Amino acid sequence: MKTVHIRIRGQVQGVGFRPFVWRLARELGLRGTVRNDGEGVWIHAAGENLNAFARALWDQAPPLARVDSVDVSPTPELPEGEGFSIIATTVGSARTGVTPDAMTCPACATEVLDPADRRFAYPFANCTHCGPRFSIVEAIPYDRGSTTMAGFRLCPDCRKEYDDPDDRRFHAQPIACPSCGPKAWLEVGGSGRLLDTPDPITAAAAHLREGAILAIKGIGGFHLACDARNEKAVTRLRVRKRRPTKPFALMAPDLGTITHHARVSDQEAQTLASPAAPIVLLEIRDEGSALGSTAEGIAPSVAPEQWALGWMLPTSPLHLLLLRAFGGPLVMTSGNLSGEPQAVDNGEAREKLAPFADLFLMHDRPIARRLDDSVARVVAGRARLQRRARGYAPETLPLPPGLEKAPAVLAHGALLKSTLCLTREGEALLSHHLGDLDDTLTAEEYAKADRDYAELMDHRPDVLAHDLHPDYPSTAQAEARARETGLPLEPVQHHHAHVAAVMAENGWPLDGGTVLGVALDGLGWGPDDTVWGGEFLLCDYRDFTRLAHLKPVPLPGGGAAQSEPWRNLLAHLDAAGLSKDADRLLDRHPLAPLRAAITKGVNSPLSSSCGRLFDAVAAALGIAPDKQSHEGEAAMALETLARPFMDSQRLPHYHLPLDAGGRLDPAPLWRALMDDLGRGVPRGIIAARFHRGLAESIAETALTLAGTHAARAIALTGGCLQNATLLEGVLEALGNFRTLTHALVPANDGGLSLGQAVVAGARRCGG
Template structure:
């Protein structure tokens, strides 16, 4: 025996090549001992003169896909051994985290494009890349617990799998043309499925491609007619399409900066929103938008197709409108057959559907958290108890959050829960996450809105299992999510939360959407708000911007302008409904204020074809120019009244002021009203120790930049969303943090 150290490594350290990494470090530092996987992570016993450097390297040189949360070291006696060995794994456990799917690495791409035994092979991967979460069926993470279980390793692949010096050591999805999954094409003839697929795309066809988390619908993005056909078939008239292309092609069509290029290259391979630039693509790809969503090929199959096509491809989710993405071959035939001219299929099953993540690099923000980002966890801020909680989010952009061992797992984007298949996916995700992470909550957090299906589900579960139920106000959850993401401690002091979004049920049972809250995880006060206006027709007000313009103009005493703008609309009927309150709930929604302004300048006043269309088009017109000034606002002591905004707008539009000037002044004026007039009073009086910018409206990069500009130098931290969505996709994180705070107070 000799004196050494027992080293426990916690985090995402299984299935990422951590043990061979440790083995190689041991050889480098002259350390003897052993390493194994167990239920808590990776366990090492080691001794030798280089032990100090060995431990430092464990923390600082982890493999690309690893996430080291802790390295715990204690002295121990180590068996006198020569060399270093990898021992068989211990008991399985759910403490080690499952790895997100990762884009194919450069080494594997080189093999696919080379002339070796994996030349042209669409499922090439190694420990540093490839499918993970989308193929896992259970724990521990090994081949038998993935959808690769049906494919027996050939001798060559098994030799790689068993060699600690090989980058495919214990890479569970390892495969080759001899033993792995295969690709084929349906709908067109051809011995080479890749060549046949390329033929469909280059001849103006629409192709369904089975990927990692589901099917994509693809067409040539430079072919306006092909894109139009896809829009018509999918009944998606205006929502921007995501694009896929190699980096050199992206550079031809986008105004790409260093941070955007780095994000494109990240192993998560998200869709990155980038300003248009260079060679223009057809307007039909993203009508009325100033930016496009780009992603690089992230599987070998994508690389093979994109390299052969040589031009950008539309790569949008393969689903029927409002439904989840298709993942099964039979399901694809049933759901997508009317959309496509051919199918590019494969026989590796998808264990769980994941949409592509959507992100922005500048300013950094996750707009949709999905493939490549889940199931990564976030550390909880200081002060929270180590207890288990589940939170169920809201009705739209649904996502679930589980808390365990001081970590929060914010699940993947699910969609709108009023769609039956999305609801089924929500229930499946709830079971799936609980099983994968051995989660046994003692509290359930839900939104206050009893009409939300997620709330009803949480209430039913809490009642059935005898769990504590914590109801959380929608905008308090938004604020808490921003605080938690930024590590704001449980006892860090009060935060002024500027919460701008569509609607959420307030404590007064009205619909909030433009608030300044002062509070912490334990509670809040509503200090300022946008003057409420009726949402005539309820949900119809979110679909038809002219309705919001009519009520705001009437409030401002500008009914004659409303009559002139919308002469053929049923104005009298809406006004009667607004006066009576019949299906016209009052709301302080900033999202609906954006709709009203957009309608006044002629942006899709009749109907939005997708959520946020009017606001996105209005944002696309905005630019920062200090010479343009801004529209002021007024109101009572706690109320922000936009009346004067519309008065100024009317006058300037009558004088011929262009829509981009109107949009710019509106954005800056809105930021000034909330940032300068209200929040700064809380900061200057010492009531707020930080400011949080949250809610779906802060997906608007121009609006966020205006707030940050006005709040620069305010003397307190300004917290923003970067790794979790500002929209309802991050809601469950805030709910979970508030529920934990409630448990801590017991």
């Protein structure tokens, strides 16, 4: 072939792909053109080195690019002419991915710290290798006029860079400089009154050193920041934000600062410094007491009684300059009242954050959509996302083999950690973290995101998937869409969706046979009208069979049991025949009315929840609050208590036997645990025995069931398996059996919509 068309699909817009193609074509002596369009990148090329050219498109792509396909087809000869050129974008149906926002690259960081550079101290420097993308794009194809940078007219110097294919800022859509780009300023409180200073960032750092709380407009929304070493400032932020105990994230100016306070492996360092720049949960360097301690120099209130802290590096030049000027770590938490969506607009921030912040570090670059910080944890050698947002969304995932021709699906997720998932033409787009839909404002943002993704990606679903629970707002959203459009609905059981999500992430083929899914979480509605949460399911994409589960116990008070761990302790001890222990441990609580309600079956649904088992054990050890201030508070305290004792000795564990009815019975665990408490065994050892016993019982059950039913793999999923101690224990006990685990997709409900989407697609693939 002497002349070809080449279609490139993937993450290939906004990453410097066209100048890369231009330079490569010139090196190989090719003639032709390259352009962006709605499907990706389109090349028309002629010459003698087309095979080498096509290979290099795969092998040498720019750092932020992800090439999913390179399709080459012969075409009529090009008209005679010289050279290779980049031509104007053509508009069409949006079929290409949008690039996630990316951390400041080393070249841009060097420039903003160099007094001789024209972008010295400029907080919005970027290039094709870094900067805002998804947070500013308003339409596809991705061009400056389709972003929130459209209102900033390029100065001659920036225009020259933007138009030069040899410059790393060629067609960098957010390109800017102090002469023509966004500007930052410092305001007092929520008044809108500017603080008179020539250097707002340096002034903000000075106020932070004096104990002020600062609202900062970042890439995907506002943060609230304060000196992480100042206990009074951190406590003040907790009171103002109404966040009593949930850990705060930290931002450090460099990796050296983080390693001073935390143990950082090579994998963790790579994750911190990756373009996505997530928050990474890192073990505190000073291990301290069994209940956790604060790293040296970090205020105790940053993360009370935790064994790990969440750290991140500066995500933009603004953050880089602020952290350098401050000279130490800052608390960097989302700019919102706990549970609500973070503020993104300047006016919204002045109104909502005035009660929290003393000063506002603002800028005038609009944010197209709010994006929380992503959260990751390295477990068993892999970085695993716990929240997928800035830096990762909206990067697409390939659908498993066999689902390439499945109909387009829109999946709506569940209640907590809600996400949406859009599938089309062999790809799945898992949305950014949208939050918990039991908050009204979050539910409103969820509905906006539904419309936003549909418009941005020009997505027209053929089927709508949702959770089985009839009362979830996400279910209501799917049902409303079905009424408007006449599209069919596909309800998907919660834990089947969990297992399908981990199968899909690992590329398990549609015809790959069954897997043994282990889904451990707080709750999910079962088809038997009980609350599930400790499940062993034989699954393919289309269907599942429940083989085993934790033995159900009541949830006294229904929803109240999710936030009040002592209720679960009562239910578990009574179910184990240990009512006298319940009377002794819970003598401050109204037990008689709850027991009467359980006996009568009033507001006490049966549940196999693993999450509620963790709550009950934490309550038994006296480390759970009467009422949790955030999800997972008791379980996190229990892991912190256990962690120092897990490797010190081979502890005897608390075993959960599998009975003839396929139920793992916690009663023997409770009898052994109560015996240890009575003998004065240290609580840390009891917590470690619980973790090890649960992990080994899960693995033993999974191996037995997988062997009996000829399952080809064991898939581990659900929010409880974000507990690093539990996941490590299960993986160790499973040995060499093939396992499927999460990495890019959260194990919690943040990955649920992906599972719903592949189940709905598979059910309509036939076969």
